Amino acid sequence: MDDTYxxxxxxxxxxxRAQLFFEAKEYLTAARILxxxxxxxxxxxxxxxxxxxxxxxxxxxxxxxxxxxEVLERSPVEDYARLMLxxxxxxxxxxxxxxxxxxMAQAMTEDLGPALLAQEGTQERKEKQAxxxxxxx
Numbered sequence: 001m002d003d004t005y006x007x008x009x010x011x012x013x014x015x016x017r018a019q020l021f022f023e024a025k026e027y028l029t030a031a032r033i034l035x036x037x038x039x040x041x042x043x044x045x046x047x048x049x050x051x052x053x054x055x056x057x058x059x060x061x062x063x064x065x066x067x068x069x070e071v072l073e074r075s076p077v078e079d080y081a082r083l084m085l086x087x088x089x090x091x092x093x094x095x096x097x098x099x100x101x102x103x104m105a106q107a108m109t110e111d112l113g114p115a116l117l118a119q120e121g122t123q124e125r126k127e128k129q130a131x132x133x134x135x136x137x
Contacts, residue, residue: 011037015047022050027058038067045075052081056088064088079108 007014014033021030034051041047048071055064068085071078086101 007033007036011040018047018050022054025057027054030054031058031060043074045071045078045081048074049078049081049084052084052088056084056091061088061092065092077108079105082108 009017014037018030018033018037021027021033031051031054034047034054037047038044038051048067052064052067052071055061055067065085065088068081068088071081072085075081082101083105086098086105089095089098089101
C-alpha cells in the first residue's frame with residue numbers, strides 16, 4: 001500500500017482524521033488510518049473500537065469480530081464492544097453465539113428493553129406452570 005497524506009502526522013492528527021473519515025462514512029479509509037494507530041498503541045481501546053466499527057460498517061465482519069474480541073480481552077467491561085460483537089455475530093448468521101453477548105451488553109447497561117422483559121416474563125410463566133404441574137401430580 002502506498003502511503004497517503006492521511007497516514008502522516010501525529011497520532012492525535014491521525015485520530016482526528018480517522019474520526020472525520022468515519023463520520024463521512026468512508027469506512028475503508030478510516031480503517032486504514034486506524035490500523036496504523038492500533039499497531040502503534042495496541043493497549044488503547046478507543047482506536048481499536050472505532051476500527052472494529054469501521055470494519056463492521058464496511059462488512060468486513062471477520063476483522064470486526066477479531067478487533068472486538070481483542071477489545072474485550074483488554075477491557076471486559078466495555079459494554080459497547082460486547083453489543084457490537086453480538087451484532088457482528090448475528091450479521092454472520094451466528095445467533096446462538098451472539099445471544100450471550102447481547103444479554104451481557106443489556107445487563108451491563110441495565111437496558112432491559114421490552115423484548116427482553118417479554119422473554120423473561122414468558123420464561124417465568126413456563127417455570128410457574130411447570131411448578132404447578134408438579135404440585136398437582
